[in-house]
Amino acid sequence: MTKPVEPSDPSEASARDARREALRAAPTVLVSACLLGEACRYDGRSQRSERVLAALEGKAVIPMCPEAAAGLGIPRPPVDLAGGTGVDVWAGRARALTRETREDRTPEFQDGARQALEAAQRFDATVALLKEKSPSCGSQRVYESGVLRPGEGITTALLRADGRTVVSDEDL
Template sequence: MSGLTREERVAALREASVVLVSACLLGEACRYDAKSKGSHKVIQALEGKEVVPVCPETGAGLGIPRPAVELKGGAGAEVLAGLASAAEVESGKDQTKAFLLGAELALAAAKRFGVRVALLKERSPSCGTHGTHVDGRVVRGQGVTAALLAQSGLIVVSDEDL
């Protein structure tokens, strides 16, 4: 995870002209439960900026609604390293390939549009920036997409940092 303080992450967001954003925070009903997490704070923070909305899970072809997924054996960095996985909570069906594809697509969008800052939904197995669902509980760590973006040099900001 980034060594930046909350204040430094928020300052980077304020200074950014283009921001990659979890689509659910913009009001898109793209979450696993077909709901959004539209946030007035997020909309305010993005005023005057170019926005690149992404939902790594739907981008990878997972439907809406879809079964809830959690990480198994570690957080996003461990999934990227091949040491952990992403699996449906109820069935146990492996969705690691879809989560890795979604992360790669989000990174490709960030590169295409010159994004240096991403504003992501906390606790998501894809987008969680400080905490994510692992083995049935929320633990400290990043989701798969947040980890890939951070490893690639982007500043990752949580909606809860605002």
């Protein structure tokens, strides 16, 4: 198992420590289903992470794939954010577009995000552990118009707006 790269910026490092601590203290965690081994990624694969499974030991886990929950299908065309990141999508300044054909999937991504928030609220999960770089689940970096940049996905932005802590699998 490779060790995660620690941030060189001290404020980033302390923010990461705070997220790790929130995860340690949380009895119930909403988790990207692909990290748990569910084959729900756009390419029909999983992203099972032993590090994630170890971090969740003894906790109640709520598996969630916002994109599958929204009926986008498995597999499905990959989607990039365009015009901004997740926060900008909710503000109406950005969209979620299929990478090849530029079809607008924003309503479906927002529907999946709302379903994730509802699940978190129903089970009182104040912390989510989500897959980095996804247009839904990313929390530190996402692809915008094909370029990886700082920012969050559409589900992460909604969970944060509701006061929930989103931990990245790359934080572990």
